[in-house]
Amino acid sequence: MASQKFKDISPYKRTIGTPPEDYLYSKYQKDLAAQATTSTNVINVAIFGIGRAGTIHLTSLARNPRVKILYIVDDIVEKHKKLQDYWSLHDTKFLTSKQSDVIYSDPKLNAVVVASPTFTHEHIVKSALNAKKAVFCEKPIAEEREVCIELYKLAKKVGKPLLTAFNRRFDPSYANLRDRVHKGEVGHVQTIKVCSRDSPLPTIDYLKCSGGIFHDCCVHDIDMLCWVLGEFPIKVSSTAYAHVEEIKAIDDFDTVSVTLLYPSGTIGMIDLSRNSCYGYDQRLEAFGPRGMIRADNEQPIHCVDSQVGLNGIKTAPIWYSFPSRYRLAYQNEMEHFLDLVEGKVTEPFVKGHENLAVNKIASAAEESARTGKFVELTWTKEDFEI
Structure with missing residues:
Protein backbone atom coordinates (compact mmCIF):
# COMPACT_ATOMS: atom_id res chain seq x y z
CA MET A 1 0.00 0.00 0.00
CA ALA A 2 3.01 2.28 0.21
CA SER A 3 2.56 3.46 -3.36
CA GLN A 4 -1.25 3.63 -3.37
CA LYS A 5 -1.21 7.40 -2.92
CA PHE A 6 0.72 7.77 -6.16
CA LYS A 7 -1.91 6.07 -8.28
CA ASP A 8 -2.74 8.13 -11.39
CA ILE A 9 -6.05 8.80 -13.05
CA SER A 10 -6.96 6.72 -16.07
CA PRO A 11 -4.59 7.24 -19.02
CA TYR A 12 -7.68 7.91 -21.15
CA LYS A 13 -8.28 11.05 -19.06
CA ARG A 14 -4.76 12.36 -19.52
CA THR A 15 -3.25 14.14 -22.50
CA ILE A 16 0.41 13.34 -22.97
CA GLY A 17 0.94 14.22 -26.63
CA THR A 18 3.65 13.26 -29.06
CA PRO A 19 7.21 14.24 -28.10
CA PRO A 20 8.53 16.72 -30.69
CA GLU A 21 11.68 14.63 -31.09
CA ASP A 22 9.65 11.86 -32.75
CA TYR A 23 9.51 13.61 -36.12
CA LEU A 24 8.63 10.38 -37.93
CA TYR A 25 5.44 9.92 -35.90
CA SER A 26 4.54 13.55 -36.53
CA LYS A 27 4.92 12.85 -40.27
CA TYR A 28 2.72 9.76 -39.89
CA GLN A 29 0.03 11.87 -38.22
CA LYS A 30 0.07 14.27 -41.18
CA ASP A 31 -0.25 11.35 -43.58
CA LEU A 32 -3.09 9.92 -41.52
CA ALA A 33 -4.93 13.24 -41.47
CA ALA A 34 -4.67 13.44 -45.25
CA GLN A 35 -6.99 10.44 -45.52
CA ALA A 36 -9.87 12.65 -44.48
CA THR A 37 -9.20 15.44 -46.99
CA THR A 38 -10.73 15.85 -50.43
CA SER A 39 -7.97 18.01 -51.90
CA THR A 40 -7.09 17.07 -55.46
CA ASN A 41 -4.35 19.65 -56.00
CA VAL A 42 -1.47 18.20 -57.97
CA ILE A 43 1.82 20.02 -58.55
CA ASN A 44 3.18 19.28 -62.01
CA VAL A 45 6.98 19.17 -61.97
CA ALA A 46 9.89 18.92 -64.40
CA ILE A 47 13.31 17.70 -63.27
CA PHE A 48 16.53 18.69 -65.01
CA GLY A 49 19.41 16.26 -64.45
CA ILE A 50 19.27 12.84 -62.79
CA GLY A 51 22.74 12.57 -61.31
CA ARG A 52 23.88 12.66 -57.68
CA ALA A 53 21.45 15.32 -56.48
CA GLY A 54 18.81 14.72 -59.14
CA THR A 55 18.34 11.11 -58.03
CA ILE A 56 17.70 12.27 -54.47
CA HIS A 57 15.05 14.76 -55.60
CA LEU A 58 13.49 12.26 -57.99
CA THR A 59 13.16 9.83 -55.09
CA SER A 60 11.32 12.44 -53.01
CA LEU A 61 9.06 13.60 -55.82
CA ALA A 62 8.19 10.21 -57.30
CA ARG A 63 6.89 9.08 -53.90
CA ASN A 64 5.05 12.30 -53.11
CA PRO A 65 1.25 12.09 -53.40
CA ARG A 66 0.84 15.75 -54.31
CA VAL A 67 3.30 15.65 -57.23
CA LYS A 68 3.10 14.50 -60.83
CA ILE A 69 6.38 14.41 -62.75
CA LEU A 70 5.54 15.60 -66.25
CA TYR A 71 9.09 15.85 -67.62
CA ILE A 72 12.58 14.56 -66.96
CA VAL A 73 15.47 16.15 -68.82
CA ASP A 74 18.78 14.30 -69.03
CA ASP A 75 21.26 14.23 -71.89
CA ILE A 76 22.27 10.61 -71.25
CA VAL A 77 19.54 9.07 -73.37
CA GLU A 78 20.46 5.53 -72.28
CA LYS A 79 19.13 6.36 -68.80
CA HIS A 80 15.63 7.30 -69.96
CA LYS A 81 14.16 3.80 -70.31
CA LYS A 82 15.79 2.57 -67.10
CA LEU A 83 14.37 5.50 -65.12
CA GLN A 84 10.98 5.10 -66.69
CA ASP A 85 10.76 1.42 -65.80
CA TYR A 86 12.32 1.66 -62.34
CA TRP A 87 10.03 4.48 -61.16
CA SER A 88 6.99 3.48 -63.29
CA LEU A 89 7.05 6.90 -64.91
CA HIS A 90 5.09 5.82 -67.96
CA ASP A 91 3.22 9.13 -68.20
CA THR A 92 6.42 11.16 -67.93
CA LYS A 93 8.08 12.62 -71.02
CA PHE A 94 11.85 12.12 -71.20
CA LEU A 95 13.78 14.80 -73.06
CA THR A 96 17.30 16.02 -73.73
CA SER A 97 18.33 19.60 -72.99
CA LYS A 98 17.95 20.51 -76.68
CA GLN A 99 14.24 19.64 -76.41
CA SER A 100 13.58 21.49 -73.16
CA ASP A 101 11.76 24.48 -74.68
CA VAL A 102 8.58 22.42 -74.68
CA ILE A 103 8.72 22.48 -70.88
CA TYR A 104 8.66 26.26 -70.54
CA SER A 105 5.68 26.57 -72.89
CA ASP A 106 3.56 23.96 -71.10
CA PRO A 107 0.80 25.82 -69.19
CA LYS A 108 0.14 22.77 -67.03
CA LEU A 109 3.64 22.81 -65.55
CA ASN A 110 3.93 24.44 -62.10
CA ALA A 111 7.53 23.95 -61.04
CA VAL A 112 11.04 23.10 -62.21
CA VAL A 113 13.73 21.29 -60.21
CA VAL A 114 17.27 21.97 -61.45
CA ALA A 115 19.94 19.40 -60.60
CA SER A 116 21.92 19.48 -63.85
CA PRO A 117 25.59 20.58 -64.08
CA THR A 118 26.36 24.04 -62.67
CA PHE A 119 27.08 25.68 -66.04
CA THR A 120 23.48 24.93 -67.15
CA HIS A 121 21.73 26.48 -64.15
CA GLU A 122 21.56 30.10 -65.26
CA HIS A 123 19.79 29.39 -68.56
CA ILE A 124 17.29 26.94 -67.05
CA VAL A 125 16.43 29.15 -64.08
CA LYS A 126 15.99 32.24 -66.24
CA SER A 127 13.89 30.42 -68.83
CA ALA A 128 11.68 28.83 -66.17
CA LEU A 129 11.09 32.09 -64.30
CA ASN A 130 10.27 33.96 -67.52
CA ALA A 131 7.72 31.22 -68.19
CA LYS A 132 6.20 31.86 -64.71
CA LYS A 133 7.34 28.55 -63.22
CA ALA A 134 8.49 28.11 -59.63
CA VAL A 135 12.12 26.99 -59.41
CA PHE A 136 14.12 24.83 -57.03
CA CYS A 137 17.80 24.90 -58.00
CA GLU A 138 20.83 23.19 -56.58
CA LYS A 139 23.60 25.63 -55.66
CA PRO A 140 24.61 27.85 -57.30
CA ILE A 141 21.86 29.29 -59.51
CA ALA A 142 24.57 30.94 -61.62
CA GLU A 143 28.36 31.07 -61.69
CA GLU A 144 28.58 34.87 -61.34
CA ARG A 145 27.36 36.73 -58.26
CA GLU A 146 25.74 39.56 -60.23
CA VAL A 147 23.81 37.07 -62.34
CA CYS A 148 22.55 35.37 -59.16
CA ILE A 149 21.27 38.71 -57.91
CA GLU A 150 19.48 39.37 -61.20
CA LEU A 151 17.81 35.96 -61.10
CA TYR A 152 16.55 36.52 -57.56
CA LYS A 153 15.19 39.89 -58.68
CA LEU A 154 13.52 38.23 -61.66
CA ALA A 155 11.81 35.73 -59.35
CA LYS A 156 10.47 38.58 -57.27
CA LYS A 157 9.29 40.41 -60.40
CA VAL A 158 7.36 37.45 -61.81
CA GLY A 159 6.03 36.49 -58.37
CA LYS A 160 7.38 32.94 -58.33
CA PRO A 161 9.55 31.27 -55.68
CA LEU A 162 13.23 30.63 -56.40
CA LEU A 163 14.71 28.36 -53.77
CA THR A 164 18.36 27.40 -53.52
CA ALA A 165 18.42 25.45 -50.30
CA PHE A 166 21.04 24.27 -47.87
CA ASN A 167 19.63 20.85 -47.05
Missing part, protein backbone atom coordinates in the same frame (compact mmCIF):
# COMPACT_ATOMS: atom_id res chain seq x y z
CA ARG A 168 21.22 20.58 -43.60
CA ARG A 169 18.90 23.28 -42.27
CA PHE A 170 16.07 20.79 -42.73
CA ASP A 171 17.75 18.08 -40.65
CA PRO A 172 15.80 17.53 -37.39
CA SER A 173 18.89 17.27 -35.16
CA TYR A 174 20.48 20.47 -36.44
CA ALA A 175 17.16 22.31 -36.35
CA ASN A 176 16.71 21.21 -32.73
CA LEU A 177 20.18 22.49 -31.82
CA ARG A 178 19.50 25.86 -33.46
CA ASP A 179 16.12 26.26 -31.75
CA ARG A 180 17.67 25.57 -28.35
CA VAL A 181 20.50 28.04 -28.99
CA HIS A 182 17.95 30.69 -29.94
CA LYS A 183 16.08 29.97 -26.70
CA GLY A 184 19.26 30.78 -24.77
CA GLU A 185 19.97 27.35 -23.31
CA VAL A 186 23.75 27.80 -23.48
CA GLY A 187 23.70 31.59 -23.14
CA HIS A 188 25.78 33.61 -25.56
CA VAL A 189 27.56 31.12 -27.80
CA GLN A 190 31.30 31.49 -27.29
CA THR A 191 32.47 28.79 -29.68
CA ILE A 192 30.65 26.83 -32.35
CA LYS A 193 32.23 23.90 -34.17
CA VAL A 194 31.29 21.83 -37.18
CA CYS A 195 33.03 18.66 -38.33
CA SER A 196 32.27 17.63 -41.89
CA ARG A 197 34.22 14.72 -43.36
CA ASP A 198 33.06 13.34 -46.68
CA SER A 199 32.52 9.70 -47.59
CA PRO A 200 33.21 8.20 -50.02
CA LEU A 201 35.99 10.16 -51.72
CA PRO A 202 34.36 11.81 -54.79
CA THR A 203 35.65 10.96 -58.24
CA ILE A 204 38.20 13.25 -59.88
CA ASP A 205 35.77 13.85 -62.75
CA TYR A 206 33.28 15.23 -60.24
CA LEU A 207 35.87 17.29 -58.39
CA LYS A 208 37.04 18.90 -61.63
CA CYS A 209 33.62 20.49 -62.15
CA SER A 210 32.56 20.84 -58.49
CA GLY A 211 33.77 24.40 -57.98
CA GLY A 212 36.38 23.31 -55.43
CA ILE A 213 36.12 22.20 -51.81
CA PHE A 214 35.28 25.68 -50.48
CA HIS A 215 32.28 26.26 -52.75
CA ASP A 216 31.20 22.62 -53.02
CA CYS A 217 31.55 21.47 -49.40
CA CYS A 218 32.56 24.28 -47.07
CA VAL A 219 29.53 26.40 -47.98
CA HIS A 220 27.31 23.93 -46.12
CA ASP A 221 29.40 24.24 -42.96
CA ILE A 222 29.56 28.03 -43.22
CA ASP A 223 25.80 28.22 -43.65
CA MET A 224 25.26 25.98 -40.63
CA LEU A 225 27.34 28.24 -38.36
CA CYS A 226 25.75 31.46 -39.63
CA TRP A 227 22.24 29.99 -39.47
CA VAL A 228 22.64 28.85 -35.86
CA LEU A 229 24.21 32.14 -34.76
CA GLY A 230 22.04 34.48 -36.84
CA GLU A 231 25.04 36.60 -37.91
CA PHE A 232 27.82 36.70 -40.49
CA PRO A 233 31.56 36.74 -39.68
CA ILE A 234 33.79 39.78 -39.88
CA LYS A 235 37.11 37.93 -40.12
CA VAL A 236 38.07 34.62 -41.71
CA SER A 237 41.25 32.55 -41.53
CA SER A 238 41.76 29.29 -43.36
CA THR A 239 44.42 26.62 -43.86
CA ALA A 240 44.14 23.97 -46.56
CA TYR A 241 46.24 21.11 -47.92
CA ALA A 242 45.98 18.40 -50.56
CA HIS A 243 47.17 15.02 -49.24
CA VAL A 244 45.80 13.20 -52.29
CA GLU A 245 48.07 13.71 -55.30
CA GLU A 246 45.23 13.57 -57.83
CA ILE A 247 43.39 16.36 -55.99
CA LYS A 248 46.56 18.42 -55.75
CA ALA A 249 47.00 18.04 -59.51
CA ILE A 250 43.70 19.87 -60.16
CA ASP A 251 44.69 22.70 -57.77
CA ASP A 252 42.14 21.76 -55.14
CA PHE A 253 42.39 20.67 -51.49
CA ASP A 254 41.15 17.65 -49.54
CA THR A 255 41.70 18.93 -45.98
CA VAL A 256 40.57 22.32 -44.69
CA SER A 257 40.44 24.16 -41.37
CA VAL A 258 38.54 27.46 -41.10
CA THR A 259 38.25 29.89 -38.20
CA LEU A 260 35.62 32.63 -38.26
CA LEU A 261 35.20 35.59 -35.91
CA TYR A 262 31.66 36.94 -35.55
CA PRO A 263 30.62 40.48 -34.52
CA SER A 264 29.27 39.23 -31.17
CA GLY A 265 32.63 37.67 -30.30
CA THR A 266 31.67 34.09 -31.13
CA ILE A 267 34.45 32.03 -32.66
CA GLY A 268 33.44 29.48 -35.29
CA MET A 269 35.54 26.50 -36.34
CA ILE A 270 35.21 24.19 -39.33
CA ASP A 271 37.03 20.84 -39.66
CA LEU A 272 36.55 19.63 -43.24
CA SER A 273 37.86 16.65 -45.19
CA ARG A 274 37.06 15.04 -48.54
CA ASN A 275 37.92 11.53 -47.37
CA SER A 276 36.67 9.82 -44.23
CA CYS A 277 37.35 6.06 -44.32
CA TYR A 278 34.99 5.29 -41.42
CA GLY A 279 31.84 6.95 -42.79
CA TYR A 280 30.16 10.31 -43.32
CA ASP A 281 31.29 12.22 -40.22
CA GLN A 282 28.87 15.07 -39.42
CA ARG A 283 28.96 16.80 -36.03
CA LEU A 284 27.88 20.20 -34.71
CA GLU A 285 28.52 21.73 -31.29
CA ALA A 286 27.55 25.02 -29.65
CA PHE A 287 29.27 26.00 -26.38
CA GLY A 288 28.46 28.86 -24.02
CA PRO A 289 28.66 29.88 -20.35
CA ARG A 290 25.55 27.85 -19.46
CA GLY A 291 26.55 24.63 -21.16
CA MET A 292 26.93 22.82 -24.47
CA ILE A 293 24.60 21.33 -27.08
CA ARG A 294 25.92 18.78 -29.55
CA ALA A 295 24.38 17.09 -32.59
CA ASP A 296 26.44 13.95 -33.07
CA ASN A 297 26.72 11.31 -35.78
CA GLU A 298 23.78 9.05 -36.48
CA GLN A 299 23.99 5.28 -36.93
CA PRO A 300 21.66 3.44 -39.31
CA ILE A 301 21.42 0.57 -36.80
CA HIS A 302 21.92 2.29 -33.45
CA CYS A 303 20.38 -0.22 -31.05
CA VAL A 304 22.58 -3.27 -31.63
CA ASP A 305 26.04 -3.86 -30.25
CA SER A 306 28.09 -7.00 -29.76
CA GLN A 307 30.94 -8.42 -27.73
CA VAL A 308 32.68 -11.29 -29.50
CA GLY A 309 35.89 -12.68 -28.08
CA LEU A 310 38.18 -10.05 -26.60
CA ASN A 311 37.52 -7.34 -29.18
CA GLY A 312 35.41 -5.19 -26.87
CA ILE A 313 32.07 -3.63 -27.71
CA LYS A 314 31.35 -3.27 -31.41
CA THR A 315 28.58 -1.05 -32.74
CA ALA A 316 27.26 -0.29 -36.22
CA PRO A 317 29.16 2.26 -38.35
CA ILE A 318 27.82 5.75 -38.95
CA TRP A 319 25.97 6.56 -42.19
CA TYR A 320 28.15 5.93 -45.23
CA SER A 321 27.35 9.04 -47.29
CA PHE A 322 25.21 12.14 -47.67
CA PRO A 323 22.15 10.62 -49.46
CA SER A 324 21.52 8.36 -46.46
CA ARG A 325 22.59 10.72 -43.63
CA TYR A 326 20.48 13.60 -44.95
CA ARG A 327 17.68 11.62 -46.57
CA LEU A 328 15.02 13.11 -44.31
CA ALA A 329 16.51 16.59 -44.66
CA TYR A 330 16.23 16.36 -48.46
CA GLN A 331 12.61 15.23 -48.16
CA ASN A 332 11.79 18.12 -45.79
CA GLU A 333 13.57 20.53 -48.11
CA MET A 334 11.43 19.45 -51.07
CA GLU A 335 8.25 19.57 -48.99
CA HIS A 336 9.11 23.18 -48.15
CA PHE A 337 9.53 23.99 -51.84
CA LEU A 338 6.16 22.40 -52.65
CA ASP A 339 4.58 24.47 -49.86
CA LEU A 340 6.05 27.57 -51.51
CA VAL A 341 4.61 26.53 -54.87
CA GLU A 342 1.17 26.06 -53.36
CA GLY A 343 1.37 29.29 -51.37
CA LYS A 344 1.10 27.51 -48.02
CA VAL A 345 4.19 29.46 -46.96
CA THR A 346 5.23 32.80 -48.44
CA GLU A 347 8.84 33.14 -47.25
CA PRO A 348 11.57 30.68 -48.26
CA PHE A 349 13.39 29.09 -45.35
CA VAL A 350 16.66 29.90 -47.12
CA LYS A 351 16.68 33.43 -48.51
CA GLY A 352 18.59 34.66 -51.52
CA HIS A 353 20.84 37.03 -49.60
CA GLU A 354 21.86 34.18 -47.27
CA ASN A 355 23.03 32.10 -50.22
CA LEU A 356 25.05 35.01 -51.58
CA ALA A 357 26.52 35.80 -48.15
CA VAL A 358 27.67 32.20 -47.66
CA ASN A 359 29.37 32.24 -51.07
CA LYS A 360 31.08 35.50 -50.15
CA ILE A 361 32.41 33.92 -46.95
CA ALA A 362 33.54 30.79 -48.83
CA SER A 363 35.48 32.95 -51.29
CA ALA A 364 37.14 34.73 -48.37
CA ALA A 365 38.07 31.38 -46.81
CA GLU A 366 39.62 30.19 -50.06
CA GLU A 367 41.50 33.48 -50.44
CA SER A 368 42.89 33.06 -46.93
CA ALA A 369 43.99 29.49 -47.66
CA ARG A 370 45.77 30.49 -50.86
CA THR A 371 47.42 33.66 -49.50
CA GLY A 372 48.06 32.67 -45.89
CA LYS A 373 46.42 35.88 -44.66
CA PHE A 374 43.42 36.77 -42.55
CA VAL A 375 40.57 38.14 -44.66
CA GLU A 376 38.26 40.78 -43.20
CA LEU A 377 34.65 40.97 -44.33
CA THR A 378 32.41 44.02 -44.37
CA TRP A 379 28.65 43.86 -44.71
CA THR A 380 26.52 46.64 -46.17
CA LYS A 381 22.80 47.16 -46.57
CA GLU A 382 23.06 45.85 -50.14
CA ASP A 383 24.24 42.46 -48.83
CA PHE A 384 20.86 41.93 -47.19
CA GLU A 385 18.59 43.25 -49.93
CA ILE A 386 17.86 41.63 -53.27
